[in-house]
Amino acid sequence: MSDPSVRAFYDSLAPDYHRIFADWNASMTRQAAVFGSLLQDGVGPGSHRVLDCSCGIGTQAIGLALAGHRVVGSDLSPVSAARATAEAAARGVPVPTAAADMRRLPFAPGVFDVVVCADNSVAHLLTAPDVEAALAGMRRVLRDGGLLVLTVRDYDEIRRTRPRTTPVQVSESSDGGRMITVQLWHWHEDGERYDQEYFQLVPGDGDDCAVRVRRTTSWALTRSQLTEFVTAAGFVDVRWHDPGDSGIYQPVLTARASR
Structure with a gap:
């Protein structure tokens, strides 16, 4: 860790x-x-x-x-x-x-x-x-x-398919604001560990969108x-x-x- x-x-x-x-x-x-x-x-x-x-x-x-x-x-x-x-x-x-x-x-x-x-x-x-x-x-x-x-x-299934992304999740706050969450996965050569890029997108006014990106690593x-x-x-x-x-x-x- x-x-x-x-x-x-x-x-x-x-x-x-x-x-x-x-x-x-x-x-x-x-x-x-x-x-x-x-x-x-x-x-x-x-x-x-x-x-x-x-x-x-x-x-x-x-x-x-x-x-x-x-x-x-x-x-x-x-x-x-x-x-x-x-x-x-x-x-x-x-x-x-x-x-x-x-x-x-x-x-x-x-x-x-x-x-x-x-x-x-x-x-x-x-x-x-x-x-x-x-x-x-x-x-x-x-x-x-x-x-x-x-x-x-x-992870038995995940290691078989080795996905590169997770399904898009849309959540809504009490004030009606929405947030879009998705992860990108980058697999290591060992086939067991992967790096995650965790994206949260917050729509703003017009075409504006705030993007928050966080990264971590996991063992499958x-x-x-x-x-x-x-x-x-x-x-x-x-x-x-x-x-x-x-x-x-x-x-x-x-x-x-x-x-």
Whole structure:
């Protein structure tokens, strides 16, 4: 992971991150229902201690807090983490956050029932030692028998087709303003890693258009690769949940911390 570039990418994106979704609040509610069901299946009913270790601006953390879970967030981007806390407070729930690298989580061992790492965040870890360090940290802060919930892009399919762009996303703000979002992907020679150019276009008056460009790099980890990493980190009962079954737009991995 290139820490300065990834942090700069998300620090810059934080004010606009909700525009990735056609309707951020609706997505937050929908994901909370899905994640809540996974938590109930994995660790039982009731309120659980949850760490969202890549919380971003709070998409998963806020929804889970509104559902009654005791959620703490952390993120490499302090700007994103601060926005998550502010957005949660605006909705009447506490979500304390910390600016922290997922490879060096600043929490005591065994204090969480659930660790969530969503929205393809693990793909920013570009080497095996980085992935191993992050997953070892997630296992350390989970109690025995606790649940890991991780989401990534469908990289098995993506590595087969090697797309060069993502579909165009159009979002609309409360004042009626629109933003167009699209990514260009540039694949490395190894066929596994790719550079992303993230474009956001904001139409102005007449022919004017403001363009915001951000860049980062990701590792397209397949299910078998990620399963191997998760198992080696001390997790068992690794399961994959397809979008058609889970209702989440990315494949979801769940696993239990070994006892």
